[in-house]
Amino acid sequence: MDTQKNPTTRGRPKTLDRDHIIEIAKESFMSEGPTHVSINEICKRSGVSKPGLYREFGNEDGLRRTVLRSYRDENLEPLYAIFQSGGQFSEIVEALIDLFRSSQLNSPTPKGCLLQDMSASRGQMGELTADTIDMLRAETIDIYEDWIARAKEKGEISTDLSNPVAAIYVDLQLASAMVLMKRQASPETVGKFLRTAFSVFSN
Amino acid sequence: MDTQKNPTTRGRPKTLDRDHIIEIAKESFMSEGPTHVSINEICKRSGVSKPGLYREFGNEDGLRRTVLRSYRDENLEPLYAIFQSGGQFSEIVEALIDLFRSSQLNSPTPKGCLLQDMSASRGQMGELTADTIDMLRAETIDIYEDWIARAKEKGEISTDLSNPVAAIYVDLQLASAMVLMKRQASPETVGKFLRTAFSVFSN
DNA sequence: CCATTTTCGTACCATGCAGTACAAAATGAA
């Protein structure tokens, strides 16, 4: 599905606000867990009829995939940008801490990482969403691995870990930091946690 | 609820195997997530009628609490024992790695930590289970904090982190290691991860 | 004004869920 925009100008004008539904669904998935919010509930919260939502996204799997893609573009992309900024290792760690703090302070409800949450319940997801999860996970791990590799080459860090294992380590530390955020730990605690976790690479 | 054993010898003899149900439910909760296994499904898998299960555990909340308590006694207790063994910091880290490896190798299905899983979906749990989650979380955090405090006093470690924050750090690292296990990472990777994560305390 | 096109939402379907009413079955006691 993923309906395309109206080519002609005929017919009843569309009132359904696709982006609004995606935002409501994203917020709901992140605060209550992607598998614990029903389509019915999303319809009520976004003020759309059920057939309206189904016409737009096909089915539950389609909605989840769309929301996850939106999460990538809006929430993950800024994270990627930091790793690919070319800054020094220590600068990047501090930039990460800043990003986490600001996203924690700017969010009304405590948020974790939607990709991690969906990944944890991958078995409950449909095919489209599961494939998207796999792609995004591979994408992020690659970015972490490249970052580690470049920092090693520049002599900014040293570690016993191979690059793939170091990438997994980074992935898990960021996931943990987001768990802390969801638990509403203070930004100071989150910062201390990240600085400590990344101190294993210092030389 | 939590029915007590028959005092008299009258009446129809009981055939329901309480412990078997608990084991089946625990296995199911750990492999599929505590909120994604229905009572119906547990009844089928353990060969018990639905009223039979309800007579034994009261309701879904009662079953979850019972399973979680059993998880504590059977799975968490050995972990606690390591931290309270009085060994040196480095010995305890190695003992942890051993415990993780053996539990990973001995388990047919990939397992994470039921307490973490339930904690993550605490909002979906009933009152009894939620209370038990809180108690167990406080219990484990206390054990980690005591361990850190003792190791500091003995001069085996040094860190900028306060004891409470260090305890949170330990908690998250163990949770991450269990996530790795659930993802079926090799025991070597899990070991490397833990050694690296705990290396932040070395002096 | 009418036909065509497109989007709209009410009302429905089958399924699975947590939880229960109730009578049959199985024992010891009298």
Add this chain to the structure above:
DNA sequence: TTCATTTTGTACTGCATGGTACGAAAATGG
């Protein structure tokens, strides 16, 4: 044998879910 006691499972209730059939509504084109 019969009664009291206890455990058993079949068959049900009411509700929420994912998903859809279908006709009304709202626009443009002729």
